[in-house]
Amino acid sequence: MTIDVAAARRALDGAAPEAVLAWAFAQFPRLAISTAFGPEGCALVAMAVAQKPDVKVFTVDTDFLFPESIALRDQFAAKYHLDIEVVRGQVTLAEQNARHGLDLWQRDTDQCCALRKVEPTERALHGLDAWVAGLRRDQSKTRADIDVVELYERPEGPLYKVNPLLHWTRSDTWKYLHDHEVPYNPLLDQGYKSIGCWPCTKAVGAGDDERAGRWGGQKSECGIHTFMAKKG
Numbered sequence: 001m002t003i004d005v006a007a008a009r010r011a012l013d014g015a016a017p018e019a020v021l022a023w024a025f026a027q028f029p030r031l032a033i034s035t036a037f038g039p040e041g042c043a044l045v046a047m048a049v050a051q052k053p054d055v056k057v058f059t060v061d062t063d064f065l066f067p068e069s070i071a072l073r074d075q076f077a078a079k080y081h082l083d084i085e086v087v088r089g090q091v092t093l094a095e096q097n098a099r100h101g102l103d104l105w106q107r108d109t110d111q112c113c114a115l116r117k118v119e120p121t122e123r124a125l126h127g128l129d130a131w132v133a134g135l136r137r138d139q140s141k142t143r144a145d146i147d148v149v150e151l152y153e154r155p156e157g158p159l160y161k162v163n164p165l166l167h168w169t170r171s172d173t174w175k176y177l178h179d180h181e182v183p184y185n186p187l188l189d190q191g192y193k194s195i196g197c198w199p200c201t202k203a204v205g206a207g208d209d210e211r212a213g214r215w216g217g218q219k220s221e222c223g224i225h226t227f228m229a230k231k232g
Ligand code: SF4
Pocket: 062, 064, 104, 105, 108, 109, 110, 112, 113, 114, 116, 117, 196, 197, 198, 199, 200, 222
């Protein structure tokens, strides 16, 4: 399957997220949403289910998730009747501890994220034509240049990534969650603005950057959205 990415961007950039999703569902028979059930992911999944009740959704369980995040995942599965695929690293946490020592995240977050997040994501994307994510351009500098449709080359063939929420602001996300009564992580009401693994996530102040509470400010991406080189 080959898509004219430049033409797709011209047609879709600035379109409503619902229209971008409808286009993606029509184009790609093998499509999945990946989410860690942050606010954007929650909005995206709810929006997608409204169009395609059996949409494929996968999420990574790093073995370091907050209990609230696991409960939210279960709540989504029940509320939206979703069979959410939960993927874990091929290297178990016990194996990681044996090879690299306890609490690798204290010494090398890149290696820990590679084992616990990136590897299972890469595996879950295998066999898909398209990957839909809830990224916003204004979340961080590292996301400022995302496009509504992106192309990544893999040995098995192209992978298209679709970012329907790229032009949303944080308040757009919250409006959608409230208007559509979409569940969200209760930690977001307790000073957390972005939620990942508990060892690497902290609550932040009201005026702090959205991703300032992740990795103690050492980095702002785990690698899931940066491990492949975008083409074009
Ligand atoms: S966010 Fe922290 S605990 Fe989670 S995989 Fe990355 S380094 Fe490990």
